[in-house]
Amino acid sequence: MDVEGYARRSLKQGRASQDIISDLADCIVEIKDVSREYALSFARAVIVEVIATKELKNDILMYEKSGVSMGMFGVGSRGTGDFYAHRKIAEIIGNSGATVGVEDMDDAGVVQAGGQFIVCTVDGMHSRLSDFPYLAGFHVTRATLRDCYVMGARPVMLFSDIHVADDGDVAKIFDYTAGVTTVGELTGVPLVSGSTLRIGGDMVIGDRMTGCVGTVGVADHITARRQAAPGDLLLMTEGAGGGTIATTALYYGYHDVVDRTINLTFLHAADIILKSDLLGSIHAMTDVTNGGLRGDIHEMAKTAGLRFIIEEETVQGLVNPDVYRMLMELKIDPLGVSIDALLIIARPDTIHKVQSLLSGKGIKSSIIGRVEEGKAEPVLIRNGMEEEFNPRFREAAYTPLKKLVEKKQQDFELMKKQVDLAAKAAIEKKARIIQKLTR
CATH class of the missing domain: 3.30.1330.10 (PurM-like, N-terminal domain)
Known part of the structure; x- marks a missing residue:
């Protein structure tokens, strides 16, 4: 519990300080093994500190609020809101001069x-x-x-x-x-x-x-994402998931599946490639994490400015069988959740050599798609037909609580406008302070 946040909200609502102190002390006693007397003293100290920082006007100390919370906008939830917020962060950072910077979304x-x-x-x-x-x-x-x-x-x-x-x-x-x-x-x-x-x-x-x-x-x-080229193929290794899949297994009671995530297969596969003479021929690599393939392919298409086409049936065969069974039973989209597979993008001859190299080390992989000229978009081949393959507002809901939160819809376009204004304010503030410090 954030006691400072509780006190600030309560004061903003116009509640009397003594009432806040009493209620806050109740919360403190419930969580901490302390006496009521100590809890009251603790709560009074919190109020003193909060009041001392309540009416601030200094440019350094204040920020322009968007009115949009992290949860409402899906920040950290690996969906469209999260990707949008990260592109705003890239705008605030600006041109850093890095070889691969945040603007590459890599x-x-x-x-x-x-x-x-x-x-x-x-x-x-x-x-x-x-x-x-x-x-x-x-x-x-x-x-x-x-x-x-x-x-x-x-x-x-x-x-x-x-x-x-x-x-x-x-x-x-x-x-x-x-x-x-x-x-x-x-x-x-x-x-x-x-x-x-x-x-x-x-x-x-x-x-x-x-x-x-x-x-x-x-x-x-x-092997940055932007180096993907028309005619490239996409090779993906088998994935058993990491923190996301382990969390799903824990909170849905599939505890045996947690053990499937404890492996170093991805790292061994990547290390094999780095030690080979094939690395210089590989255009791009990524791990299938950010909202699953839905998120990663969307961002790769946008960054490379190309059309990425994915075969759903082939992808399904690369999800660990126990993990896949769990996801199907829980009605969780395997394409919209992090499965921690290695994705390699290169010319066909290089892809076939990489696949052979990995196979020789006992690592399963398959060609799951291709890169084409055209509109920068992700496309999914499902039952032989092309369809949109865009990320959702949040990654696939993979815990009971996430399924509940996912149902709460917000006006995304309105939120984007509010977020834009807050990002613009941060850029302007940065410029003001830089100007001040360089006078």
Whole structure:
């Protein structure tokens, strides 16, 4: 519980401070093992701090609100709202001069230094794995390493950031770190630095955990999405999912499926390709994560400015059988959820060589589609017929709560206008401060 947020909302509603203090103390006693007297003192201190920061006019301290919440807009839910927000972030950053920057909407960023490409990527742990720290650490580390590999880079180090709320057990940090370093040690990539903090300091009570893991890698040849070309084929490896599938399995009671996600198949496949002489012939690679193929193919088509055509039947055969069974029984779209497969884009002769290479190492893969000239769009071949293959507002709902939230529709076009205004305000503020600091 965010006690500061509770106090701010209550004051904004015009409630008396003493009433807020009393109610807030009730909440604190319910969550924390403290006396009523201490809870009242805690609540009074919260009110003092909130009132002290209530009427701020300084340009640095204020921001123009959009009136659209993260949940309403689907930020972090790997759908159209999330992709739109990320493109706004890219506008605020502007032209960074990076070899591959945020405007490319790729898996990682790339700069050149010392004659090599330096690749950096970061992934946040799955928010629903807070009570399963080892699983959270394992999957987020695997995710950031994937994003490094698919840029054609060899990972050289990991960094971690872990936040646990005030009442969380310290052991969460240790179990999470064990998950991170399990993947790191098995892939030969050391965890070298990081940060450990409480979520919201004293202002957030409860035991929620969140965090991220990042990777730095080096490359001689990069495989950015924008390099896809007409005539290319798309090769995809089998995927058993990561944090998303593990979360689905946990909260729907398919606990045996969680074990299917504990593997390093993707990383081994990528490593095999990087060590081969085929890497220089590969145009682009990605991992099937952001809203599943629906999200990734949509973004790739947009970035490359080409038509991407996907064969649904072939894709279905590349989802781990146990995972696929679970998704079908729960009526979750396999094309709209992260399955953590490796997707490789190259000329037909290169694709066939990569497929043969992977097959020789026991890694299953199939050609699932092709790239064509034409309108920049994703297309799905279903039962022999072409149909639209666009991402939904959110990725496929994969927990009971997500299925409930998914039903709550909002006016997306109106929200976009409000978000546009907030992004524009941030760009203008950035320009004002830069001008001030360079006078």
